[in-house]
Amino acid sequence: MTISTFDSSHFEHGYVKFAVHTKPVSLQNDGAKRAAFKKELQKITSQSEYIITGTCWIAIDYYCQHVRREKNPGVYDIDNIVKPILDGLTGERGLIVDDVVVNRVTVNWIDSPHDDWFEVEIEYPDLLFSRKADLVFLKSPSGWCFPSTNALIADTGYMVMVRRYFATWDSISSEDEYYESVYDLPIQNFIYYVKIRDKGFQFVELCTVDGDDLDSPRRAY
Template sequence: MSIIDLDNNLGFMEHVESECEFYFNLNISPVSHQSKSAAAKERKRELQASIRDVLKSINFYIVGDITFHLQWNLHEHKRIETDGAADIDNILKPIIDGFTGFDALLIDDNQIDDVQAQWAHYYDYHNDKFTVTITYEPGQLIPKDSLFLLQLEQNIYMPIKIHSDKESREAELEKVLSAYEIRKEAIESDGYDRATRRKNRMQRFFHVSRIDDDFQKGDQNEYLEQAL
């Protein structure tokens, strides 16, 4: 377990690796996705920049499926007795976007299998904040400097770890390709209802349109030639 106090009074974060859980307690006020004014857009940029500042202390990506639980802490009077508080569903996307991308924690927001949002009374009337709890599956962390997005088909890429020696990279590649072929054969024979990725217990993959351009990606030969 590691607890990190964040710079600039942003709050703190905790990672309990044995339970596959991150907890972020952030002194940041959410902003509504529906707000379209120039000031609101700037607030969204500031919110996401603050979240990414928090994530700088994390040196790996989560590459598998996650649950995402948001709790918005704000004063009850503001929440239910005024018209100034945003709808809780509208504050989710800007926050999720802050956790997603090359300089963040997730590759893409479609890794979120289960999302929950709630609010709770907070004593400070003038300063609301939020917490985020992310849980992930075992074995789904890859160091940021070791992540490679392997091209499986024209537009399909899978996260894979760059090992320091070529023999290990060859073994990793064989394992990934074998699992993907088994899945394709199962789909051809049984259809998607019986042969989803989950039923085959294989690593999740991504459409190229969902991958930030800054991520390192390429084909099998390019993966094998990688060196740390």
């Protein structure tokens, strides 16, 4: 049985939690085993209509029999289960756009009389999510991407605002410049294209070449 909170009310309040009754794999396992684990995890996460697009905090509780963990020399180190789980959470079939938006991960071992399983809890600022079917990334000439929706990019005023966001973000080259400009930036993260290009998302190219205007999006992918 899988317990999940993928309904809109939980996403609207910045909180998602679900259980996976599968043993996690280690980062040191071979690629085939990690791929099979990701597929199993995404059978669950793909059920969600929504995806988190910005800064988030993740907690992982790994339930394992105490004796098995204490007396098994081959038991997974707690840090080695983190990356395969994060990889399974990313992309269009996952719950977060990429693990670059994860600001904190906490992991706990919890004694259980049953077979190994784990639970994932994700919290985030409650505006930073989107319906997967609506999500589109605006991609600037500099390679930075900004999550939006098809409805929003049809609005000229919105595109003017986003153009300013991109211009401000592209102008920053130091920590001091960032803090001088932070109040002119959105709370939503910018994400570099190479991080998400193979995650199954839709992109719209924004181009200033040959007189094109950033306010006029051009679908590229």
